[in-house]
Every structure is written in structure tokens, then in C-alpha cells.
Amino acid sequence: MAIFSVYVVNKAGGLIYQLDHYAPRADTEKTFSFPLDLVLRPHDERVVVAFGQRDGIRVGHAVLAINGAEVNGRFTADGKDVLEFLANPANYPVSIRFGRHRLSSNEKLMLASMFHSLFAIGSQLSPEVGSSGIEMLETDTFKLHCFQTLTGIKFMVLADPRQTGIDALLRKIYEIYSDFALKNPFYSLEMPIRCELFDQNLKLALEVAEKAGPFGPGS
Amino acid sequence: MSRSPGRKQENHKISRELFVLTYGALVAQLCKDYEKDEDVNACLDRMGHSIGIRLIDDFLARSAVRKCRSYSETADVIAQVAFKMYLGVTPSVSCSSATGNEFSLILDKNPLVDFVEELPAERASLCYCNLLCGVIRGALEMVHLAAEVSFLQDRLKGDAVTEIGITFLRKPEDRKNRK
Numbered sequence: 078m079a080i081f082s083v084y085v086v087n088k089a090g091g092l093i094y095q096l097d098h099y100a101p102r103a104d105t106e107k108t109f110s111f112p113l114d115l116v117l118r119p120h121d122e123r124v125v126v127a128f129g130q131r132d133g134i135r136v137g138h139a140v141l142a143i144n145g146a147e148v149n150g151r152f153t154a155d156g157k158d159v160l161e162f163l164a165n166p167a168n169y170p171v172s173i174r175f176g177r178h179r180l181s182s183n184e185k186l187m188l189a190s191m192f193h194s195l196f197a198i199g200s201q202l203s204p205e206v207g208s209s210g211i212e213m214l215e216t217d218t219f220k221l222h223c224f225q226t227l228t229g230i231k232f233m234v235l236a237d238p239r240q241t242g243i244d245a246l247l248r249k250i251y252e253i254y255s256d257f258a259l260k261n262p263f264y265s266l267e268m269p270i271r272c273e274l275f276d277q278n279l280k281l282a283l284e285v286a287e288k289a290g291p292f293g294p295g296s
Numbered sequence: 297m298s299r300s301p302g303r304k305q306e307n308h309k310i311s312r313e314l315f316v317l318t319y320g321a322l323v324a325q326l327c328k329d330y331e332k333d334e335d336v337n338a339c340l341d342r343m344g345h346s347i348g349i350r351l352i353d354d355f356l357a358r359s360a361v362r363k364c365r366s367y368s369e370t371a372d373v374i375a376q377v378a379f380k381m382y383l384g385v386t387p388s389v390s391c392s393s394a395t396g397n398e399f400s401l402i403l404d405k406n407p408l409v410d411f412v413e414e415l416p417a418e419r420a421s422l423c424y425c426n427l428l429c430g431v432i433r434g435a436l437e438m439v440h441l442a443a444e445v446s447f448l449q450d451r452l453k454g455d456a457v458t459e460i461g462i463t464f465l466r467k468p469e470d471r472k473n474r475k
């Protein structure tokens with residue numbers, strides 16, 4: 078999918094809406110015999126592949142499940158440490174599922190607040206008076222576009238670097254927000270958006286924007 | 297149901313009479329609920345305020361106005377763009393103070409009072425359209441402009457024109473968290 082996610086941040090920097098629009102990446106499950114030819118290491122609360130990329134298992138993928146049972150961070154379902162478990166030849170052959178770890182909602186909240194602060198720093202660093210904040214953040218795999226309204230709400234869209242028309246999409250998302258979130262009398266301002274109509278219309282707008290882009294959906 | 301920036305009004309025509317009648321019914325009910333005119337006025341202002349804080353984003357999303365750089369620009373935008381968009385009338389703007397933070401919007405046509413001749417005797421100090429004051433105040437508050445908005449003259453009370461006064465309260469100094 079060319080548009081990956083949408084984030085809406087309120088005036089105080091809190092994330093009030095988040096949508097992931099990309100197709101879930103395929104997880105890879107394989108059976109291994111001792112010794113394991115992948116190099117694994119702990120990273121934050123997960124066990125990730127450090128080296129030995131092959132067959133769809135890439136560096137950075139996390140261990141998601143062992144023998145069908147989902148791991149709990151660095152521990153297996155029955156409480157054993159994953160790295161110790163895999164270092165013991167008696168446990169083999171073992172079937173391990175690898176995949177890309179998706180951000181948890183707490184992580185997303187934290188990252189959104191951090192971006193809110195960076196946005197403010199961006200406008201202060203400017204040599205010109207009255208500069209806007211960060212409007213675009215570019216990496217080799219995605220571009221983050223940010224639009225801040227005059228009322229202080231920020232709309233962020235993460236999209237493929239080649240995707241065009243994101244500015245119009247951001248304005249459209251603003252319209253959808255002002256229609257389906259603000260005009261809902263039961264929605265309180267600055268609170269998380271839980272409006273069905275907002276979801277539906279947002280997804281529709283994303284699809285329209287993707288179709289209008291220079292290429293169709295691809296992974 | 298996507299709307300283009302130049303929103304086509306004919307898609308969603310609701311009768312103006314219905315709107316005017318609804319507003320009239322609202323004021324009439326408030327008059328029944330509250331004895332004092334000040335209470336009714338305050339209630340209308342509060343309601344207007346909660347409309348204004350939501351309406352502002354709708355206004356900004358559809359009109360795509362740039363950030364106003366001065367109070368007079370703001371007053372002009374309110375009169376020429378916002379009033380036109382929502383009520384279909386364009387009041388004239390005049391600046392009524394040397395300090396440049398007091399403005400008046402003079403309405404020669406006010407659709408809300410189309411069917412109202414004059415206020416009843418016992419409601420002499422009722423501001424019939426106080427909702428509008430609340431809307432403007434709420435909307436300005438959301439773009440970080442504190443203002444006091446009130447009716448300076450009211451045709452319903454016997455004055456020649458209807459005049460809304462907007463007094464901006466604070467000069468916008470260079471704020472850290474810029475828009």
C-alpha cells in the first residue's frame with residue numbers, strides 16, 4: 078500500500094487517532110535443527126535477528142512464536158528465556174516464526190508526543206520569524222508529511238516516497254475531521270476519536286488518494 | 297460523499313426557514329426557562345461558544361484562509377468570508393479604536409431576526425442573537441485570539457443598525473508554539 082499510516086495529534090501533543098493502512102507483512106515460519114544458523118540478540122523487549130538473513134527472514138525481524146506458541150517479549154509462553162531455550166540442543170527441532178514487530182499503541186503514543194516536540198523545535202530553529210514546523214520527514218523507505226492547522230491539530234501521513242498528492246490528502250483529512258469528528262455532538266474536543274463515520278470516510282479518502290498516485294498499491 | 301473545496305451548497309440545502317424557526321424556538325424556550333434576561337444571554341453565549349470551537353475547524357478546512365497577521369485582517373476575514381459562508385450576509389467592518397483592537401461589524405441584514413419584529417416589553421435587554429457572539433468568541437479562542445464579543449446596537453431594541461463589537465484582548469506576542 079502506498080499510504081502506510083495516518084496519525085492525528087491534538088494541541089497538547091497527545092495522539093488522538095491512528096490508522097495503519099498497510100497490508101500485514103507475511104510472517105515466516107520455519108523449522109530449524111541445532112545449531113541455529115541465525116544470530117539472535119535481545120533488543121528492547123524482544124529477540125531479533127542480528128545476522129544470517131535468508132529465506133524471507135530478514136535482519137530486524139523479531140521472534141514472534143516458538144513451536145506455535147506466541148512468545149511473550151523475551152520469554153516463551155511457558156516462561157523460559159528464548160535465547161536459553163534456543164541454545165539447548167535438546168529442544169530441537171524447533172519451529173520458529175519470525176516477522177516484523179508492529180508498534181504497540183503505547184509506543185505510538187510516545188512517538189507522536191516526541192514528534193510534537195520536534196515539530197515545535199523545528200519552528201524555533203528557523204532563521205526566519207514565524208516559520209512553520211516540520212512539514213516533511215524523509216527516509217529511504219517512507220515520507221512523513223505533517224500538516225498543522227491554525228487551531229493546533231496536527232495531521233500526519235506516512236506514505237511511500239513516490240506517492241504524490243499528500244498535501245491534498247492532508248487537507249481532505251482535515252475536512253473529514255471537521256465533519257465527522259467535530260460535528261459529532263458526543264465527541265469531546267482533544268479526546269481520542271472513536272467515530273465510525275470518521276474511520277470509514279478516512280479509509281475512503283486514503284483509497285482515493287492511492288489510486289490517484291503515480292502507481293497502484295504495491296508492497 | 298466527498299466535498300470539493302468550493303463546496304456546492306445545492307447538495308445539502310436545508311430550508312432557511314427551518315433554521316430561523318429552530319433558533320426562535322430555542323430562544324423562546326430559554327425565555328421560559330430563565331426569568332432574567334442576563335441568564336438567557338449568558339446561556340446563548342455559552343451555546344454559541346461550544347458551536348464556535350467546533351465551527352472554526354470547519355471554516356478553516358473549507359475556506360483555506362491563511363493565517364491572519366493583524367486584528368484588522370482577522371475582522372475582515374470574519375465579516376467577508378465567515379459570515380458570507382455561514383449566514384449569507386456580509387457585514388461591513390469598521391475599526392472603532394485608536395489602539396486598533398476594537399472592531400465593529402455592522403449588519404444591515406440579519407437572517408436570524410427575519411421574522412422577529414421587536415422584543416416583548418418584559419424582555420427589553422435580551423440579546424436575541426447572542427449565539428452569534430458566542431460563536432465568534434469561541435472560534436477566535438481556538439486560534440489563540442482572546443476577544444470579547446457583544447452587541448453594541450440592536451435593531452430589535454430600536455437602534456438604527458445591528459452592530460457587533462469585537463474587542464481583542466491581548467496582543468499576539470511571538471509565541472513559542474507557533475501555529
